[in-house]
Amino acid sequence: MSEFKNFTQGLFEILLPGSFLLLNIVAFLCIATGFPPSMQMMPGSDKWAIVATVPILGASYILGMVLRMFRTENPDRVSAWCIRHWPLRFMYFLIGDITDLPSLAKKLSERSNQDEVTAYLVTQLSPATLILLREYQPSASSPVPLQLALLNDFNKVIKTQKLHEKNLFTGVGLREETNKLFAKKPQKLRACQRLNRLLLEETYAQELSRDHDRYYKEHFFYPKWLEERYVPSLPPAAKEFFDQLWGKHYYQEPGPGSRNPNTHFFNFIKTLLLKVDKDTYAQLAASEAVCRFVASSFWALLFSVGMLCVDCFIGGKQSVCFCIMLLFVYLVVLLGICFQFRFLRCKEVSFVFDASFAYREEIMHLLKNRRNEAENEYSWDP
Numbered sequence: 001m002s003e004f005k006n007f008t009q010g011l012f013e014i015l016l017p018g019s020f021l022l023l024n025i026v027a028f029l030c031i032a033t034g035f036p037p038s039m040q041m042m043p044g045s046d047k048w049a050i051v052a053t054v055p056i057l058g059a060s061y062i063l064g065m066v067l068r069m070f071r072t073e074n075p076d077r078v079s080a081w082c083i084r085h086w087p088l089r090f091m092y093f094l095i096g097d098i099t100d101l102p103s104l105a106k107k108l109s110e111r112s113n114q115d116e117v118t119a120y121l122v123t124q125l126s127p128a129t130l131i132l133l134r135e136y137q138p139s140a141s142s143p144v145p146l147q148l149a150l151l152n153d154f155n156k157v158i159k160t161q162k163l164h165e166k167n168l169f170t171g172v173g174l175r176e177e178t179n180k181l182f183a184k185k186p187q188k189l190r191a192c193q194r195l196n197r198l199l200l201e202e203t204y205a206q207e208l209s210r211d212h213d214r215y216y217k218e219h220f221f222y223p224k225w226l227e228e229r230y231v232p233s234l235p236p237a238a239k240e241f242f243d244q245l246w247g248k249h250y251y252q253e254p255g256p257g258s259r260n261p262n263t264h265f266f267n268f269i270k271t272l273l274l275k276v277d278k279d280t281y282a283q284l285a286a287s288e289a290v291c292r293f294v295a296s297s298f299w300a301l302l303f304s305v306g307m308l309c310v311d312c313f314i315g316g317k318q319s320v321c322f323c324i325m326l327l328f329v330y331l332v333v334l335l336g337i338c339f340q341f342r343f344l345r346c347k348e349v350s351f352v353f354d355a356s357f358a359y360r361e362e363i364m365h366l367l368k369n370r371r372n373e374a375e376n377e378y379s380w381d382p
Helices: 002-033 046-069 073-084 101-109 116-124 127-135 143-160 176-183 189-203 223-233 236-246 262-276 278-314 317-358 360-378
Strands: none
Touching (some): 073 317, 101 127, 101 143, 176 189, 236 360, 262 278, 317 360
């Protein structure tokens, strides 16, 4: 059964992208040479059709292997770059954007010496959030419920209000970007939402993060994203497990032009899961196969777009129209991959973390036994 799964995964992540690229190469050569492809060129006999399929599948598989040799990290970086430079992506606050919850809670709770912005925001908080604010004790309370409640209310304000029309920010020092947008007095929904977020960031510069894209500057396996956004949404035991095994002290920042060393740790965790539960590992392997397939498809589409651009210049009138339509479709799919691939890889990371957390006792037992074996192996008693 495992051999069949490996075969289907290989077919999925290697043969399909390779076949797609081979088809585009053949079309490129036909248009470039002015030799239109025709099914009549193929032998009519079923016997010859089967024989002709063998080298086609072989060539497709070889091309798929070549695509597989390109690093998955490069499409991931392209995807992160696209997300960072898409301003509408960072419209709302997420977990991790509140960098100093005790200070923010104190400002919202104090009735005296409140600035105009804070006084207005308090009126926009839900009754449940106000109760959480009153009961919040930084040293004793869990920060997650209050964080989620404040984020929900702040995002509601961003979505529904026009803060720049309420004359609340006369005493707030605004950055150049915010000032320019504020001076335009935007009326369109997206521009208003963008300005609302910037104004809240300026008002609570110490409490709210301005670094919208910090998670998209990370290399695989994204420890900041795990620690600040994903793990806080899980039970407290997940945080303890993260600090114990997945913490940042295991993470190394890759040097310029060097390979990412953190993939070794990530693959090590998956190897431990293989030892613990093969069925879970099979699901992890399927998730990894999807990422590899998308990465190979990214490269295949990129090469195909390049060939289509050449065909648009050297092809005839009919072929140019066809190439332009096909080029549009390929670019749409390629952009979709660019804006979604990082989220797909984050899903893979969260899946591996969840599985390691579910089998944390077995994994820590394996690590402890291996440490004891190593100590016994290298111990020397004179």
